[in-house]
Amino acid sequence: MKAAARGERDAPTFSPLYRQIKGLLTRSLQSGEWKPGELIPSETELATRFGVSQGTVRKAIDELAAENLVVRRQGRGTYVATHHEARAQFRFLRLRPDQGSVPGPMDSRILECRRLRAPVEAARALQLRAGEAVVLIRRLLCFEGQPTVLDEIWLPGAQFRGLTGERVAAYTGPLYGLFESEFGVRMIRATERVKAVAADAATAEALAVPVGEPLLLVERITFTYEDRPVEMRRGFYVTRGHHYRNELG
Amino acid sequence: MKAAARGERDAPTFSPLYRQIKGLLTRSLQSGEWKPGELIPSETELATRFGVSQGTVRKAIDELAAENLVVRRQGRGTYVATHHEARAQFRFLRLRPDQGSVPGPMDSRILECRRLRAPVEAARALQLRAGEAVVLIRRLLCFEGQPTVLDEIWLPGAQFRGLTGERVAAYTGPLYGLFESEFGVRMIRATERVKAVAADAATAEALAVPVGEPLLLVERITFTYEDRPVEMRRGFYVTRGHHYRNELG
């Protein structure tokens, strides 16, 4: 392969071949050529298709696997990652019971789901123009009957047409699984900002705690491919019997 | 190289060659053969030393770099990571100002530093026998003059002989840098549990906030090589102007 085709090594925009391959693979994932849960072509097939060695394809897939976009299974092949899996269940929810490492049975109750014009804060977080349509979902998460998380979820209206409270309530399984299957929006990564706040009257009532109860306020922005923000979330967590768990590498 | 020497592939304890090399490298790091900030031998030298190919050494070092044990610098070599670096400064402190991405000038005030017999909780976290000696440091962190973090730091006494409040106070730079240089204890990774709590009288006074103020309670256990716990920390964070930042991959 010629140097130019390898990515103009001298140019300031140089990126190694395996990164370009990674880009091509990412595009196929994003376009839906390979859907969540499906098997992608084998490394050797991709290598011949792109005219590079298997090792180069391998390194590209290594990075995709590290970013949780695909899952490797020895002897079987490489699969497109999906939110419909036990292992993906608590990737984005960091709340854990103080005793025991895995949350017990959890149930979700939809309090509200409506469309409205984006308030400035939501518009900024979702990179929408002020006044564009958004969907607001309010829901309560209970662990073993105990109200524990009160969430406000903001989504860009354009990408979630036909999303209703009934549809969400009827869906069993993780919300991100619904978004992925029904709306083709795959959540890839997120950033969270955590603060401690006192419960106001409305929040306290919903969570069945006293007014003024210290709560975790967790503000999340979730991104899909190409770092496009597609969800803003504001959650109040009761941390009497639970905590927010984090690993510092 | 023979199959047996490669790690008994069929045994249940099988680990690939590059992982065994990684183990050898880790031992050299742990033993202090290569000290923080120093250059380790080149990949080719290590390859001949261990009688494997450069690619195998490379993959071992890749993992060490991913775990922040070493830092690669193209054209120069591979260095042992150290906590005396700008880049390592905020690896373990996740507090960020609400405006602006980097904390401003920070100063640390040592409130107390004494040795005592480990309370049960500290003993359990540090895997000590009840009653063994520990060091307790209490300190206040201020951002731009504002008291923001009140920390209780528990360390195993055996590994921190000669640690005094004066010595800590005299030290400019990160605490983990002091631990690394003066006591040969390198902090590798940590887990944190975050809760929301109301400030009690003593905490409120130290942080100059009203009693009952919602605070983040951050409980950290920090590990050195071989996942040995060597620090327990309990911190109260004021989150009026700051937040705990987290990335969900």
Add this chain to the structure above:
DNA sequence: TAGTGGTCTAGACCACCGT
């Protein structure tokens, strides 16, 4: 210019999976 890490290749063999 010499030495380092970074990329890429081609080929071999192993471990694992389903048939």
Add this chain to the structure above:
DNA sequence: CGGTGGTCTAGACCACTAA
């Protein structure tokens, strides 16, 4: 058994750094 990902090798060349 055939096909997949996983490991290991040997060698080539590139990019970066310091002398």
